[in-house]
Amino acid sequence: MDNIKLENGSAIITLNPKIYQLEVIYSAAYVFLDRVYILLDGDPEKSIIVSIKPKTKEDAKTLAMEFTNELINYADYKSRSEDTKHLREILLTRALITNDPAIAEQEEIIEDDDDYIEDPEGIAIPWEDKYGKLDKGNKNED
Amino acid sequence: MRIKLNRNLYCIEAVQKAIEDFKEVCDCKVLNDSIEIELVPKENIENLEKEFYNYVLGLMKEKL
Numbered sequence: 001m002d003n004i005k006l007e008n009g010s011a012i013i014t015l016n017p018k019i020y021q022l023e024v025i026y027s028a029a030y031v032f033l034d035r036v037y038i039l040l041d042g043d044p045e046k047s048i049i050v051s052i053k054p055k056t057k058e059d060a061k062t063l064a065m066e067f068t069n070e071l072i073n074y075a076d077y078k079s080r081s082e083d084t085k086h087l088r089e090i091l092l093t094r095a096l097i098t099n100d101p102a103i104a105e106q107e108e109i110i111e112d113d114d115d116y117i118e119d120p121e122g123i124a125i126p127w128e129d130k131y132g133k134l135d136k137g138n139k140n141e142d
Numbered sequence: 143m144r145i146k147l148n149r150n151l152y153c154i155e156a157v158q159k160a161i162e163d164f165k166e167v168c169d170c171k172v173l174n175d176s177i178e179i180e181l182v183p184k185e186n187i188e189n190l191e192k193e194f195y196n197y198v199l200g201l202m203k204e205k206l
Contacts, residue, residue, distance in 0.1 A: 022151075030203050037192035038199060040151040048151070053192065 004064045010053040011064035017048050020071050024078055025050065028070040036063055145191045147177040147198065156201040160194060170194075 005012045015025060022044055029038045035055060042049040052064050122130070147157065157177055161170040168190060169182040183190050 026199075026202065029199060033196055033200055037189065037196050039192075039195050040199070041148045042151075044150050055189075 004061060004068075006060060009060060010051050011060040013050040013052065013064050013067065014042075015048045015050060015071070017044055017046070020048075020075055021078070022048070024071060024074045027074040027078075028067055031070050032063070032067055143183075143191050144173070144178060144180050145195060147179070147195060149177050152177060152195075152198055153202055156198050159201050160198045163197070164194060 003014045005014075017025075025040070025048060029040070029050070032038060032052070035058065037051075037053040037055065039051040040048065041051070050067070052060060052067060054060055054063055119125075154172075154177060157172065157179065161172070161179070164170055164181075166184070167187055168184055170179055172179055179194070181191055181194060187193070
């Protein structure tokens with residue numbers, strides 16, 4: 001892999017910040033803090049250099065490759081998280097409304113009003129308007 | 143020993159907090175705006191500078 005180089009027992013990874021955002025790099029780095037020493041350098045606009053030095057006798061290149069896997073993992077997580085952000089907000093709002101009796105009651109009234117205006121069963125239409133006026137014959141029978 | 147942290151990637155507040163937390167093991171000070179830090183160990187600690195920049199990164203996690 002061209003973007004991973006080995007230097008004095010450290011692996012130097014060069015990353016494109018347009019592919020891996022800075023937050024993604026930080027997130028992946030935190031996962032490895034207990035196993036490696038991580039130093040970040042470079043230009044956040046052009047390329048970010050991640051230096052990885054194992055704390056134990058682990059292989060630096062293997063750790064670097066694990067790190068890049070973690071980058072993909074977090075990049076995917078971030079992308080999905082952004083895609084479903086609106087949905088999560090709706091669900092959270094809904095959950096909060098459900099737990100607030102005042103708002104829930106208000107919403108119920110609004111919902112009731114909506115039904116009245118919509119009249120899905122057609123019960124708001126007067127009988128005469130719907131079936132016409134009663135004929136004289138029927139009146140005499142009454 | 144001196145270490146240099148990229149100011150575009152490391153936050154100065156985290157560095158200052160790390161300096162505060164490392165007080166017992168070393169004397170540290172920020173030398174300039176490009177976050178160059180001088181660490182003077184009070185005792186022999188292996189990989190002190192590496193532990194320092196890992197610690198700074200860890201502190202930034204709490205902030206983000």
